[in-house]
Amino acid sequence: xxxxxxxxxxxxxxxxxxxxxxxxxxxxxxxxxxxxxxxxxxxxxxxxxxxxxxxxxxxxxxxxxxxxxxxxxxxxxxxxxxxxxxxxxxxxxxxxxxxxxxxxxxxxxxxxxxxxxxxxxxxxxxxxxxxxxxxxxxxxxxxxxxxxxxxxxxxxxxxxxxxxxxxxxxxxxxxxxxxxxxxxxxxxxxxxxxxxxxxxxxxxxxxxxxxxxxxxx
Amino acid sequence: xxxxxxxxxxxxxxxxxxxxxxxxxxxxxxxxxxxxxxxxxxxxxxxxxxxxxxxxxxxxxxxxxxxxxxxxxxxxxxxxxxxxxxxxxxxxxxxxxxxxxxxxxxxxxxxxxxxxxxxxxxxxxxxxxxxxxxxxxxxxxxxxxxxxxxxxxxxxxxxxxxxxxxxxxxxxxxxxxxxxxxxxxxxxxxxxxxxxxxxxxxxxxxxxxxxxxxxxx
DNA sequence: ACCGAACCGTAACGTACGGTACGGCTTGTT
DNA sequence: AACAAGCCGTACCGTACGTTACGGTTCGGT
Numbered sequence: 001x002x003x004x005x006x007x008x009x010x011x012x013x014x015x016x017x018x019x020x021x022x023x024x025x026x027x028x029x030x031x032x033x034x035x036x037x038x039x040x041x042x043x044x045x046x047x048x049x050x051x052x053x054x055x056x057x058x059x060x061x062x063x064x065x066x067x068x069x070x071x072x073x074x075x076x077x078x079x080x081x082x083x084x085x086x087x088x089x090x091x092x093x094x095x096x097x098x099x100x101x102x103x104x105x106x107x108x109x110x111x112x113x114x115x116x117x118x119x120x121x122x123x124x125x126x127x128x129x130x131x132x133x134x135x136x137x138x139x140x141x142x143x144x145x146x147x148x149x150x151x152x153x154x155x156x157x158x159x160x161x162x163x164x165x166x167x168x169x170x171x172x173x174x175x176x177x178x179x180x181x182x183x184x185x186x187x188x189x190x191x192x193x194x195x196x197x198x199x200x201x202x203x204x205x206x207x208x209x210x211x212x213x214x215x216x217x
Numbered sequence: 218x219x220x221x222x223x224x225x226x227x228x229x230x231x232x233x234x235x236x237x238x239x240x241x242x243x244x245x246x247x248x249x250x251x252x253x254x255x256x257x258x259x260x261x262x263x264x265x266x267x268x269x270x271x272x273x274x275x276x277x278x279x280x281x282x283x284x285x286x287x288x289x290x291x292x293x294x295x296x297x298x299x300x301x302x303x304x305x306x307x308x309x310x311x312x313x314x315x316x317x318x319x320x321x322x323x324x325x326x327x328x329x330x331x332x333x334x335x336x337x338x339x340x341x342x343x344x345x346x347x348x349x350x351x352x353x354x355x356x357x358x359x360x361x362x363x364x365x366x367x368x369x370x371x372x373x374x375x376x377x378x379x380x381x382x383x384x385x386x387x388x389x390x391x392x393x394x395x396x397x398x399x400x401x402x403x404x405x406x407x408x409x410x411x412x413x414x415x416x417x418x419x420x421x422x423x424x425x426x427x428x429x430x431x432x433x434x
Numbered sequence: 435a436c437c438g439a440a441c442c443g444t445a446a447c448g449t450a451c452g453g454t455a456c457g458g459c460t461t462g463t464t
Numbered sequence: 465a466a467c468a469a470g471c472c473g474t475a476c477c478g479t480a481c482g483t484t485a486c487g488g489t490t491c492g493g494t
Contacts, residue, residue: 033338037451048472049453059452113399114338120400121250121331128400136392167420170391174383175353178394182330183337183345203384203424254481265442266483276482 014069018055021045022069025062029111034118038062060124067112067127071134074103079146084153090201092146097172097197100139104177105188109135113181140165158208167207171200231286235272238262239286242279246328251335255279277341284329284344288351291320296363301370307418309363314389314414317356321394322405326352330398357382375425384424388417 014022024045028036038059042049056062079092103109113131120128140162147164150156158164179186231239241262245253255276259266273279296309320326330348337345357379364381367373375381396403 034335035339038453039451042473046472048474050455050473051471053453054471111338113395114334116400117331117334117398118251118338120398121328121335122252125400128398132396132399132401136395166391167388170387170389171384172387173392173395174387175390178330178353178390179349181334181337181345181398182349183333183342184349206424207420255483256481259443263442265444267443267485268441270483271441 013072014065018065019069021047021052021055022066025066026070026108026111029066029115030107033111034115060119060126063115063119064127064130067115067130067134070108070112071130071138074134074138079142079149084149084155086155089146089150089153089155090205093168093201093204094194094197096139096143096146097168097200098193100172101176101188101193101196103135104173105180105186105193110180113177117181136169139169143168155210156205156208157210164208168200168204171203172197230289231282235282236286238264238269238272239283242283243287243325243328246283246332247324250328251332277336277343280332280336281344281347284332284347284351287325287329288347288355291351291355296359296366301366301372303372306363306367306370306372307422310385310418310421311411311414313356313360313363314385314417315410317389318393318405318410318413320352321390322397322403322410327397330394334398353386356386360385372427373422373425374427381425385417385421388420389414 013019021041025036025041028040028044032040038049038052041062042052052062056065104113113135116128116131119126143165144161147156147158147161147168151158151161156164176186176188230236238258242253242258245257245261249257255266255269258279259269262269269279273282321330330352333345333348336343360382361378364373364375364378364385368375368378373381393403393405
């Protein structure tokens with residue numbers, strides 16, 4: 001409720017102790033869903049509620065900080081645009097696909113997306129927007145340069161990178177995310193994920209691969 | 218809380234008056250999200266809370282009845298498997314795709330899916346399972362016979378109908394559902410939906426269309 | 435006309451939880 | 465040693481909401 005800087009809002013990230021608290025929130029979010037209480041957080045993190053409110057302002061502030069904290073932990077392996085050939089492009093796409101599948105099927109991602117969906121349903125749209133921004137849109141920003149590099153190298157053909165990305169997204173995610181969010185017990189094995197990544201990549205290449213030479217599959 | 222038949226649980230569907238109540242819940246769910254209160258429902262539906270509890274048992278019972286009621290309203294236009302050629306198959310798929318896009322982008326669907334996601338996050342997994350069952354899985358059951366008819370007619374090629382359906386699902390829905398659930402203002406015009414349906418269908422045919430004769434696109 | 439069932443509107447109850455206040459402990463500073 | 469700051473644990477407050485209870489009204493059956 002306080003507009004005045006309640007800490008955290010400022011530049012530098014959370015302190016080590018605050019990170020511990022946020023990790024506790026994350027774990028609790030996985031276990032309890034959105035009905036976690038401030039009391040439970042305080043108990044789990046071995047801190048007082050007073051401290052929680054001093055650091056994060058209110059419950060929403062705590063959840064927001066948690067979402068951002070988790071998002072900041074996702075590291076982005078940069079893609080080298082040099083020496084791009086079909087093999088390296090293929091493996092890049094497969095890599096993106098399997099990484100993404102692993103992310104969206106993780107407990108934390110599911111819990112965070114649930115929180116985002118809940119908040120998007122209230123008037124507080126912030127959390128949903130953050131999850132979207134750090135998830136789906138961040139992925140798009142990372143992948144589009146790869147697609148465009150592929151096009152410049154004559155390996156891919158498409159008009160709009162955004163549209164091409166969305167096709168790739170659909171081929172990779174399919175019904176996985178909505179099923180997991182709705183509670184479907186969908187067991188994704190390592191091998192299954194890798195297989196799906198290969199399949200999605202091949203399908204994408206079949207749709208957008210340059211028609212020069214014999215296409216794979 | 219009552220285990221004894223609290224009405225509704227039995228065979229016949231809700232009475233006309235009960236349907237009015239459920240429609241009110243639906244409207245309220247669209248407006249308020251999951252934070253609708255029993256008091257608000259009673260006021261909106263012009264009925265007493267006592268009646269709500271008598272008819273639906275408790276809050277979850279009311280929500281469950283609402284989800285099932287909405288799901289039962291979706292009518293299924295049967296697909297004729299006779300005289301299947303590429304043109305009719307294509308238009309069937311396009312029809313499915315545009316119908317589906319219209320459903321998942323509707324206010325009621327978004328609200329209902331949000332409720333399902335929320336409940337899937339609690340221990341009450343029922344609502345999520347129902348939404349999944351009446352949504353994604355119902356679509357699969359409806360579409361798979363069409364795909365298999367297309368295969369028998371020599372128009373499609375695939376090993377597993379389930380896998381083929383999931384590909385189609387991904388090509389149609391892409392990132393639309395998760396974006397809407399997370400609160401993204403995604404304006405889907407009629408023309409845009411129809412265009413996406415055509416695109417998804419063409420992509421699906423490019424991947425799974427029989428290799429006899431020149432393929433479209 | 436009378437009776438009972440169903441139902442409406444509202445008031446009341448109990449509880450869970452967000453948020454606040456406070457006493458005591460630890461740690462670092464002078 | 466004395467003091468201040470920061471924080472933990474706990475008790476407390478106010479409120480929102482699920483649930484129950486009840487008086488009054490409508491309505492179909494006899």
